[in-house]
Amino acid sequence: LAKTTQPISMDSYEGQEVNITCSHNNIATNDYITWYQQFPSQGPRFIIQGYKTKVTNEVASLFIPADRKSSTLSLPRVSLSDTAVYYCLVGAGNTGKLIFGQGTTLQVKP
């Protein structure tokens, strides 16, 4: 069972790049890695997903090394509105294994 571990909190300043790493040592072959963002009093919102190597979209990049035992969410040039909790999710869904990390609270300061 892929247990996921993330830092509890991180601080950054506006305009900086932020990297949040999730460890998932027991990731299974069928597992995908997905990152979600959650603002207070809202449901989580999809950011990015990957299986291996690097994935980039308009808001973030996801780096996954060859052994897939960790993944790093990269947020370029953060702004105050990026202050939120970020979760990594590892799992295959149809096998009953969907494991969220404990979440990383990102505080962006001016």
Add this chain to the structure above:
Amino acid sequence: DTAVSQTPKYLVTQMGNDKSIKCEQNLGHDTMYWYKQDSKKFLKIMFSYNNKELIINETVPNRFSPKSPDKAHLNLHINSLELGDSAVYFCASSQGPSGDYEQYFGPGTRLTVT
């Protein structure tokens, strides 16, 4: 035109009562989920249904019973509520059950048991 909606948004009740939370999605998705988020913001999956069939049933007390009358709805009924059931419950949906599908979450239902 809310994608995933839940009712009620807040629910305050006493120990021992029975309550239900309703969830509806208008995305045409086949898979729906219930998650529990505790006071430490930890998100844990409870149930997942695909095409109205239960596919994930995590270690959850049998006081919790999901019901899916059709693909667009997944309701959660809770019997004999306990203090420890206080949490935010999120419904979500996705196109399919495998981990490569994006999940769309509802706004959550904050349940407080007194």
